[in-house]
Amino acid sequence: MDIAQPPQPAPGPPLARSAPPADAALRASDADRDRAADVLRAATADGRVSTGELDERLEMVYRARSKGDLATAVQDVQPVPWSVRTPAATRDVGVLGDVVRDGRWLVGEEYRAAAVIGSGVIDLRAARFTGPETTLHVNAWIGTVHIVVPEGVEVHVAGTGVVGGFTQDRDGTGLPATHRITVTGIAVCGSVHVVHELPPAVERRVHRRARKGTGSGGR
Incomplete structure (x- = not known):
């Protein structure tokens, strides 16, 4: 007597957990x-990637066809934490003057800055972070603040403007982020700009004030 065999399930797609992220297969753009x-060059300047390795990885980057290929080239370039004994900057305030925080400095989970009838520059490109996420509380009262973020970080802007506002120079890259930065605060008759490079005029002003030793904050 023949024994009926149970029906075999139709072959299906691989399990979801073995599939790459949905956007990994998207074609990479020149941007x-x-x-x-830029992420790799920053890591080279930091000493995390050698010059020889940079050349190899750049070749991978410029030959990449998909975002997944790009992710492979940069996924292990993570921020290097400083010693826990190093104090993190927590607050800078400028009243009727400039507030400047740039160069090598340690950023904790939260940092606060305010520019009152003045301007400010918060440059995070050479900064180190104590954790995977940082929240910046930035207030501009009749003033303008530029926040300079490094390549390879995820940025979320959630500030409130009253006859003023918050701006961001570009959207996310879609690549794995090495760090998450949230920018919040209030701009009253002022503005807070999140950028990857300072406008040339602002850059020159910061350099002039650095030579004179004016402005609050650190370098």
Whole structure:
């Protein structure tokens, strides 16, 4: 007597957990490649990637066809934490003057800054972070503040403007982020700009004040 065999399930797609992220297969644009290259150059300047390795990875980046290929080239370039004994900057305030925080400095989970009838620059490109996420509380009262963020970080802007506002120079790259930065606060008759490079005029002003030793904050 023949025994009926149970029906076999039809072959299906692989399990979801073994599939790559949905956007990994998306074609990479020239802008995506340039941003990934900036992440590698920053890591080289930091000593995390050697010059020889940089050349190899840049070749991978500029030959990449998908965002997944780009992610492979930059996914292990993570921020290097400083010693826990190093105090993190927590607050800078400028009243009728400039507030400047740039160069090498340690950023904790939260940092606060205010510019009152003045201007400010918070430069995070050479900063180190104590954890995977940082919240910046930035207030501009009749003033303008520029926040300079490094390549390879995820940025979320959630500030409130009253006859003023918060701006961001670009959206996310879609690549794995090395760090998450949330910018919040209030701009009253002022503005807070999140950028990857300072406008040339602001850069020159910061350099002039650095030579004179004016402005609050650290370098």
